[in-house]
Amino acid sequence: MDTHQRAKNMALARGEMLSFIILCLILLRLEAQLQFGFYDSICPEAESIVKDEVSKAVGANPSFAAALLRMHFHDCFVRGCDASVLIDSTSSNTAEKDAPPNTSLRGFDIVDGAKSRLEEVCGGIVSCADILAFAARDSIVLSGGLSYQVPAGRRDGRVSTAQETNGNLPPPTFNIDQLIQIFTLKGFTQEEMVTLSGAHTIGVSHCSSFSSRLYNFSSTMSQDPDLDPTYGAELMQLCPQGSTTNSGLIVPMDPYSPNSFDTAYYNNVLANQGLFTSDQALLSTDITAGQVIEYANNTDIFYADFAAAMVKMGQIEVLTGSLGEIRSNCRVIN
Template sequence: MGFREAEALLLTLVLGLCVTQLEAQLQVGFYRNSCPNAEKIVTEEVVKALVTHPGVPADLLRLHFHDCFVRGCDGSVLLDSTPGSTAEKDSPINNSLEGYDVVDNAKTRLEAVCPGIVSCADIVAFAARDSVKLSKGIPYDVPAGRRDGRVSLSSETFTNLPPPTFNLDQLTQNFASKGLTQEDMVILSGAHTIGDARCSSITSRLYNFNSTGKADPSLDPAYAAKLKKKCPPTSVNGNRGVDMDPPSPTIIDSSYYRNLLFHRGLFTSDQTLMSSPVTAAQVMKNAFNDFLFNRNFAAAMVKMGRVEVLTGTNGEIRKKCNVIN
């Protein structure tokens, strides 16, 4: 073995050791001894919020995704802007994010019983898990031990969060930059099986796709007509909501994928999953098997929850989720 080969092998072993150590630091039942009721308290707050706001599971799922894709799953999306810096939550991309109150309420209760123990990043991950279960998805365990970041920059949302206009190649590259595969991307896109979107996010697709002055030709004409009734082409209607998955907007199921088979994906980034034989086959595989999709979705959520996490002595445990200590 030459010097370069030995050097490469050593680097591989070191990187493997780092990954192993990271995996070991995120553990299911992380708060078993330090704050035994941590996950129970988060669940109670999610359930409480669901009583008055049926859309809260979708909000919390989206909050987790938007947190993990900018600086990793470190709670940076929760931080408020400061006089000298605009935070992620105040980015135009994130102006429709909700669910902060659920996280804050859980944090307040946790600080009362276990001060300085449970991170805001873990609360977001637990809340997303609870949201899946409450939406009839498959329950899964959340490895915890994340710590909170101290930096939140609006500018980073533009380079890290995939917009609804992305095509397949752009989506694949975006997810790959987070250590997620194309198959992970197809499965995590299934989160669009619940919740709604603002009309402003689909206006160009309905009325001026690629500056043609027409609707996206890949969109089913009958579905496009329904969307146009809900979203007339005026700016005052931009904040109206339209269901992501009309057949079952509050249930995590495979109807999202069946919509794609009939050209009824709400976003370009949804329908683009049918643009290659490989991803179209994955869509087909999930479209008629709820159990398979739900199992895959649970596994993908756990994997996404590990993206660029802070553990050990990195970051901090915030006393309040919206400000650093």
């Protein structure tokens, strides 16, 4: 074989290898994409079963809507949206759900109920991670928010450790810079951070999450000066000094329409009646304060932005294709 032919063969080989690499990258990209209507042909009842279970739970106790929305958020911000927050601890491992930020999570039984029914209808098909994404959307709609399509095809993770919640879940004490930093690490813009904060328009909180604003804010003042004094006095009545998570005392995050997914949250922030330090922090910059004002005055814009942000959140570090697994029991790795 002459030098010219050998060079030609090498060029062909390199071309074939490059084509193979490009094909693999394309397939990998396709595999990593979630799809709208993912279960239409393989489990057509998937979304309706989840909606039915969520509807029954929220109908009996409206606060479960916020609980399921919060669970999806806490799942996605740790290891991505892989349902790792649902896994039970074992004698050799403390799972995410038993980390301090997650011990107040509720709604696990609702997910279990949906999963049990789905396994009867189409076993081994619908992931727990997708159930969480559907349940969050359904919770928003049942509370009066905007419906949106949820792309699906997530698979369930096989790892869940309490330590990984550290630094991944924003606490209620964060200031604006800390909020922007942690949301940026998850791929969100500053605007999307303000949007997702609007989830606090529904739900309740334990007194311990904000009591420092009432009784021991700093060495020079007992109460946070950014907290409306009248609202602060009301909170002190609901949360006597020394209240802890174990005391069972809770207050609505939006005192005026706690079960309605609306823009009252942003009006509360403007009135210095944001429950958490992280809520009131949204007024700390001109840009974030401007967005708070916009949402307070335009429900339609907030609804549309929130739906888009939820779809984006539901795609954080997802497992798809052959990655992960489809758990038969959301609490236990297969």
